[in-house]
Amino acid sequence: xxxxxxxxxxxxxxxxxxxxxxxxxxxxxxxxxxxxxxxxxxxxxxxxxxxxxxxxxxxxxxxxxxxxxxxxxxxxxxxxxxxxxxxxxxxxxxxxxxxxxxxxxxxxxxxxxxxxxxxxxxxxxxxxxxxxxxxxxxxxxxxxxxxxxxxxxxxxxxxxxxxxxxxxxxxxxxxxxxxxxxxxxxxxxxxxxxxxxxxx
Amino acid sequence: xxxxxxxxxxxxxxxxxxxxxxxxxxxxxxxxxxxxxxxxxxxxxxxxxxxxxxxxxxxxxxxxxxxxxxxxxxxxxxxxxxxxxxxxxxxxxxxxxxxxxxxxxxxxxxxxxxxxxxxxxxxxxxxxxxxxxxxxxxxxxxxxxxxxxxxxxxxxxxxxxxxxxxxxxxxxxxxxxxxxxxxxxxxxxxxxxxxxxxxx
DNA sequence: GTTGCATTATGAACGGTGTTCAGTTATGTT
DNA sequence: AACATAACTGAACACCGTTCATAATGCAAC
Numbered sequence: 001x002x003x004x005x006x007x008x009x010x011x012x013x014x015x016x017x018x019x020x021x022x023x024x025x026x027x028x029x030x031x032x033x034x035x036x037x038x039x040x041x042x043x044x045x046x047x048x049x050x051x052x053x054x055x056x057x058x059x060x061x062x063x064x065x066x067x068x069x070x071x072x073x074x075x076x077x078x079x080x081x082x083x084x085x086x087x088x089x090x091x092x093x094x095x096x097x098x099x100x101x102x103x104x105x106x107x108x109x110x111x112x113x114x115x116x117x118x119x120x121x122x123x124x125x126x127x128x129x130x131x132x133x134x135x136x137x138x139x140x141x142x143x144x145x146x147x148x149x150x151x152x153x154x155x156x157x158x159x160x161x162x163x164x165x166x167x168x169x170x171x172x173x174x175x176x177x178x179x180x181x182x183x184x185x186x187x188x189x190x191x192x193x194x195x196x197x198x199x200x
Numbered sequence: 201x202x203x204x205x206x207x208x209x210x211x212x213x214x215x216x217x218x219x220x221x222x223x224x225x226x227x228x229x230x231x232x233x234x235x236x237x238x239x240x241x242x243x244x245x246x247x248x249x250x251x252x253x254x255x256x257x258x259x260x261x262x263x264x265x266x267x268x269x270x271x272x273x274x275x276x277x278x279x280x281x282x283x284x285x286x287x288x289x290x291x292x293x294x295x296x297x298x299x300x301x302x303x304x305x306x307x308x309x310x311x312x313x314x315x316x317x318x319x320x321x322x323x324x325x326x327x328x329x330x331x332x333x334x335x336x337x338x339x340x341x342x343x344x345x346x347x348x349x350x351x352x353x354x355x356x357x358x359x360x361x362x363x364x365x366x367x368x369x370x371x372x373x374x375x376x377x378x379x380x381x382x383x384x385x386x387x388x389x390x391x392x393x394x395x396x397x398x399x400x
Numbered sequence: 401g402t403t404g405c406a407t408t409a410t411g412a413a414c415g416g417t418g419t420t421c422a423g424t425t426a427t428g429t430t
Numbered sequence: 431a432a433c434a435t436a437a438c439t440g441a442a443c444a445c446c447g448t449t450c451a452t453a454a455t456g457c458a459a460c
Contacts, residue, residue, distance in 0.1 A: 005408080005409080005455095009408095028313075030313055030315075033445085033446065033447085034446080034447060034448085035445090035446080035447090043409075043410090044409070044410055044411065045410090045411085045447085045448080046409065046410055046411070046448095046449085046450085047408080047409055047410080049447095049448070049449075050408075050409080054447075054448075055447065055448090110371075111311070111313070113228075113230055113311075115230075115447085128373060129375075153384070153385060153388060154388060154392075156365075156374055156375075156376070156385060157361075157365060157385045157386075157388045157389040157392075158389070160361070160364040160365040160367075160368045160369075160374065160385070160389070161357075161360070161361030161362075161364050161365065161389050162361075162364070163364040163367075163368065164360040164361050164362070164363040164364020164365065164366075164367065165356075165357060165360040165361065165364065166364075167310075167360075167363075167364065167367070168360045168363065169360075171310075173328060174356055174360065175329075175356075176356070184353070185353060185356060185357045185360070186357075188353060188354060188357045189357040189358070189360070189361055189393065191396065192354075192357075192392075192393045192394075192395075192396030192397045192400065193389065193392045193393045193396060194392075194396065195392075195395070195396030195399065195400065196391065196392030196393060196394065196395030196396035196397075196399075197392045197396075199395065199396075199399070200392065200395065204425070204426050204427070204436085204437050204438060205426095205437075205438080209437095233416085233417065233418085234417080234418060234419085235416090235417085235418090243438080243439090244438075244439055244440065245418085245419080245439090245440085246419095246420085246421085246437095246438065246439055246440070247437080247438060247439080249418095249419070249420075250437075250438080254418075254419075255418065255419090315418085
């Protein structure tokens with residue numbers, strides 16, 4: 001194993017990922033470039049392409065880590081709530097809290113589009129599906145008289161709604177200011193939806 | 201007024217806008233470039249910059265036209281429904297129908313980010329606000345016991361929700377196929393929200 | 401030590417992007 | 431016919447993602 005620098009392949013991999021997270025966190029998805037990442041870790045672009053297939057690959061991996069952190073946080077904070085309804089509201093709060101704390105990193109998950117004919121890898125789709133499953137599980141105890149299919153649909157509708165509030169809020173299209181206002185909007189959406197859903 | 205070609209400034213302006221709409225419609229926002237637009241209308245890039253400040257300007261104008269078409273359609277189709285609740289559901293349906301018919305054009309409204317420090321012009325923000333106002337107006341007859349402030353909030357929450365469903369559906373993140381499934385999801389979201397909202 | 405080899409890293413090159421602007425060309429007016 | 435002015439061009443700039451021949455290095459064998 002001949003090596004020229006002090007870093008192993010895995011180390012460079014990790015360095016690139018966290019450098020990307022820093023750059024995106026500061027300058028947003030638009031401010032990201034291969035040369036910037038390479039420069040930040042003290043290597044050249046060529047080296048980056050020894051460790052990643054291409055920029056899409058790098059970005060997907062960063063987005064994967066973001067989803068992991070988000071998921072972990074939602075699981076953890078949701079567990080604090082004892083009542084089912086409170087747990088669902090908490091999921092929304094955690095989601096929005098995260099998006100507001102790391103807007104650029106969070107937005108990149110949705111701003112990024114794969115180049116050309118490339119397809120979203122399965123491991124990434126699983127991370128997304130996991131989020132929906134969390135909502136579905138949270139919804140189950142509140143939907144005794146509904147079929148599993150109905151619950152799955154309701155979870156999708158509900159979570160898409162929360163996501164919509166979040167995405168419009170983060171991109172300043174809602175005329176509301178501050179995290180609390182966004183939380184209130186979500187509470188309104190989730191609360192009223194649940195009320196309607198449980199009485200049907 | 202010395203002119204060399206057969207087209208006036210206004211004509212070139214219009215040609216560029218519709219060429220952009222065609223390119224984006226076929227190849228998506230990513231497939232758009234100044235040289236492509238210029239080539240499509242038989243001019244060079246330089247000419248494009250005589251008519252538009254920059255690409256952001258061009259894209260904003262195209263997005264403005266898209267919002268106009270969307271708004272006109274929502275107003276028109278909503279008027280067909282006599283009951284307040286049906287009108288609200290119709291708004292959602294029209295929105296989704298439009299997004300599914302012209303996914304690329306519709307998505308560009310939300311994919312596009314202004315370069316650097318540029319700011320969204322007021323005329324554009326007004327077009328967005330107009331959409332929320334439509335929902336707000338539709339919600340009023342159903343919210344007799346609610347204050348105007350509450351109605352405004354509810355309209356934002358509701359519309360963000362519909363938008364969320366729409367955006368996840370168009371980018372294939374919902375595991376649902378076909379326009380009808382998306383319509384069902386929206387009906388579920390809007391229906392249950394309204395049921396909850398009206399009983400509170 | 402020295403040699404040879406496989407690994408690691410480079411950076412120039414390619415075709416693309418948005419944007420600018422000096423220079424050319426065609427037109428309307430004098 | 432000459433001039434002024436508007437219209438238009440296209441080369442140039444700095445950036446982008448991506449590739450790859452080349453150089454530099456560390457290690458094993460001799």
